[in-house]
Amino acid sequence: MPRLDDQSKTIQNQGNEHKTQGSRVEGLESGAVTGGMRTEKTDTKAEPSRPFGMPGRPGGPGGMGGPRGPRGMIPVAKPKDFKGTIIKLVSYFKNEYLLLLAIFIMIVASSLIGLRGPYLVGRAIDAMEPGKDAVEFGVLSITITALTIVYVLNSAITFLQGWIMAGVSQRIVYRLRTVLFAKLQKLPLKFFDTRPHGEVMSRLTNDIDNVSFTLSQSVTQLMASVITIVGSLVMMIRLSPLLTLVSMITVPLVFILTRTIARKTRILFKEQQATLGKLNGHIEEAISGLHIVKAFNHEEKSIEVFEEYNSKLQQVGIKAQIWSGFLMPLMNVISNLGFVAIAAFGGILAVNGLITVGVIASFISYSKQFTRPLNEIANTFNTIQSAIASAERVFEILDEVEEPADVPGALELKEPKGNVVFKDVSFGYRPDVPILKNINFEAKKGSRIALVGPTGAGKTTIVNLLVRFYDTLEGEILIDGRNIKDYKRESLMKCFSIVLQDTYLFSGTIRENIRYGRLDATDEEVEEAARMANADTFIKRLPKGYDTELSESGGNLSQGQRQLLAIARAFLARPAILILDEATSNVDTRTELNIQEALLKLMSGCTSFIIAHRLSTIRNADVIMVINDGRIIEKGNHETLMAKKGFYYELYSSQFGEG
């Protein structure tokens, strides 16, 4: 079972930290009124905001490549189904419609009020226009009062909107997370077996985070930008249609410029991300495999490859940065050009007495407000696109096929006895690759069944079917005479206890971990179970005894000790059917003896299925079933199978005979 350990946590945390701080910085910036700061902000945004994302986790146990962060490698993820995802996302907005409407109104209001600002400033300046003999204080005081009200209102509404939005977006995200986790609980094991955990986690946290951030920041920003643009245009036309026409000369320029640069940078950034991906891949490999690199004196070669990617990255990075750096200064020139054109033309108009100086001043402000959000919209749109892609990834999980629900009228499996029958069972994880073919056997109550065979023969699959982690394709499995599909899943599960090769311990105390077997167990029962499992001695030797906190995945205990805890857990559950899936494979043979003693106690009185690599573990089973290639090829106890000199005999001798 692939395990996501502390390492990926570190990485992820750092990724998240980066993001949180990032959003904070942006929060501060959005207070900017006009001009300079925006320039810098857009400039920053042009760079990939999280270039390294989640490098994922280096090779885990057995060198398996861990879950790899799919994000961060792709510059702007594009959603596949933009519209569909939005519709789905909106369905999570229910209950919030009213508040969302309120927010929308507030955005419109604050944008419109904001638009009044420059106009009023213009009026105020008009009032003190040098052409007149004296400042018209009457007009001025009215305008200034109005201006003050506008500003206060604007800030108040912005604040209120931020306040409400925080609640709304977080509630939506909360709901998304809850729904997603609930979904995870309903998914069949197949889902977890076929998907790297890191990826699932990244959807639950990073992707949902992304959605939340976009909801609360970018969407409102986008709305405000649109309103500002439209409003500015309207105001400009109202002030002076002629000047508006003049100021429009810059629009095609801006358009051409952004198009050209965006086209160039998009390619370069993509290339940069790709190189970065390769570089990260190499780094990950070289570091997680450092022991091998050193053992084979491969340092220089590894450095060589690194240098190659590194310098490629440098070259592409320089190009990408230079190209994106062209945008802002050129935009500035263009906007100055617009300004001069307006001033000159406005001057001509003013000479002719067609407009006042104040009109020119406010017009200039509006024209600034008009061009600025154009850039912002382009950027915001990218963010929104990637958020929609995130949402899509979340919905992908939500759309996964769930574990089949209980059949109508499903039975409660009460006081199970533990008679198990497999009838003509066939199964494959993929329908075209059969794993089990026509399996037939019967396990009587209280008997001990061992499953033996080469790796990949289908031993674990039999167990997976028995506990309904997967459902049979053909044939049926009966417990106490009834098809297991007829029982309520929950009650069916209660009759099993499983001890796996990789013991899974949760973070918490030892006591809590054992109690996991039966949540209502008393402290005495927990300790009794530990005693039965031969775990009591070592637990008592720990400084805090049963209250010792286990680190995540129980790292502070030895394999054998962890296994004993798992057995104690199984004792507490007191199942009718016990399943030991390679329960002792990870411990050395002498520790195994100790565990085996506990296991024997556990097995007494219940039907048990034992899967083992080491044949010594299963010699005492009542029935040994030899599985090969998805079929039961031999059945019997140790003596009869040895006498038969068949496959079992071969296996047994190759393990003990040949040296």
Next chain:
Amino acid sequence: MNLKENPNKVDNNKADNDRNKDITNTTNKNNSEKNTKEISLIRKYIKNYWKLYLSALFFLAIEAFCDLAQPTIMSDIIDIGVASKDIIYVLHSGVMMLAIAGIGAIAAISRNIISSNVSQKFGCEPRSDLFRKIQYFSFDNIDNFDPASLITRLTNDVTQVQNFVHGTMRIFVKAPILCIGSFIMAWLLSPRMTVILLVVVPIIAALIILSVKIGYPLFTKVQKAIDNVNAVTREYLSGVRVVKAFNRFDYERERFEDSNRRLTSLTTTAMRIMSVFSPGMSLIVNLGIVAVLWLGARWVNLGQIHVGKVIAFINYMTQLLHSLMMITFVFNMFIRAKASASRIKEVFSQENTIPEYIPQKIFKQPFKQPLATISKTGASINANTSVYTSASKEDAHAEKFLTHTVPGGKETDENKEGSSKIRVITTENASKDIITVRNDSGNIITTKNNSGVRGKVEFDNVYFSYAGGGGEPVLKGISFTCMPGETIGIIGSTGSGKTTLVNLIPRFYDVTSGSVKVDGIDVRDYPVRDLRNMIAIVPQKTILFTGTIAENIRWGKENATLEEIIEAAKVAQAHDFISAMPEGYNTLLGQGGVNLSGGQKQRVSIARALIKKSSILILDDCTSAVDVATESAIRTALRKHSEKYPCSVFIIAQRITSVMRADKILVLEDGALVGIGTHDELLNSCGVYQDIYRSQIGKGVASFAEVR
């Protein structure tokens, strides 16, 4: 490690003294490195580009001045041009303004070109050095870090610092210039109105500081809550079988609900609190504008000021406040970069516990005077004439090494200007065939072994404890000898020290006391590279790399032919499954060899070691995922292989059957050697071995012959 702790202190031979000296040297050097602050890291790398860096700052200054000039001209245009309806003036100034904007743009673009170059190169270099450093880490060093954290340092942290450097060239300098410049311009425009700034600016500054002060702890809390959600989810995902088996869905859901709710409420609070600041700041700025308008109007009325100046003043005021916010932004970046830089520093300041042959880069001083001292049993002769005359491959290698590494030194005891001295030291075995060459800092340059002995391994009273293990010895007084061509089996419980023992042979770790010798020479007297070339390892944890199968096997021997590869693969029982693949040996393996099964990976890993045809082969429990039949086939093939290419073999195993045929079996128990001998001898004499045997074969069986 320092001199005091070095247990070799007792040992008085020359080699050891040199070694100790070396250790003290590195310690001193590293200490001084450690004392420097994080920023020195940035300074160190920026040094190579300081000219470019300064020119970027220069352009930045031009850019800033252009930015500053624009509002003035703008105000003039309105004040003089438009107000007096002087179109010529407007056009004239307009052209000037455009020119200034153009100059600004050119400066900005030049600055950007320079800063992009500098920052990208800046990122490239420490990353490269860091990678190099890590590649030459000793195992002790590696143990100090989580691999994931090393990866983050190489990627994320370097980028953080890089962004900061880029940022400094972009806004760091511009912001203060704009800030101060705007202030001065505003002052020049109207000293009286500047009073408003004196009120507004401190309030904004206070708000910014407050937002950082309040925001930081808030977001740290949020981060913790995110971690918690992550942890719960991770546990659920990895324990999903157990959850399902024990039907603990409700319990898990509650756990998740708790952390989810906490995260939601914390984030909401944080966002709400932070949502005060941004409108608050705009309000203050805007009220400042209102104040300027009001006061301005009065002064305009009194004829003390022009309207255009009021407009310009407003412009400067907004610019000033924006530059203040820019400074916050830089400040935030700085905090992040500082944390990253210190994480990078941490790696750089690791002292390498096993000084290896590290070519290039580390010492850049040229080899000035190749005057060298050779002490062969005390006598000194000139290096140029004697050592390098025997121009074997190793010597050439040594020479190359010298040119790069020996510092043009100052502090030599024997020769003041002569930079380096080289000693040829016969090892304590005093055999003429074995020569060790060292430079003055005790680093081994080359070791020559002409005795023809290949694959002899001796452990002499070896004690070992891991650096972080609290001094608890993992190996206690291990002594044994492996003669060339012998097979040594090692068996014992998990954690008994089996892997640790073999790790000492290629000097992955250094003994705490005692000695490990290969072919009669202490492993510490070999150049690490040469030592490891003699040894092939198949580790317990299989690690394959991106590339084809053939490339992976070629790790063992760079120029191996396909025939050699196939030969090795056949021995490892990998040939069949490899050739069954559509692409055969050219099959591309994903990272970590993900497209192979565990057993297949192990077999490729065995082939990779076999192709090396080294004199020592170490198999560390490397067939755990291989089924029993294949394993015995591998064992048989291995025996044949070692007849063809004689080598000493160390086999670590869980199963007794894997080591039964070994010439000697070492039985380890809690780090001590509790038995040594053949299978039959141990079965008679060694209790632990009997225990293990019984646990595997079953109680009824007394001897393996019976089973067979």
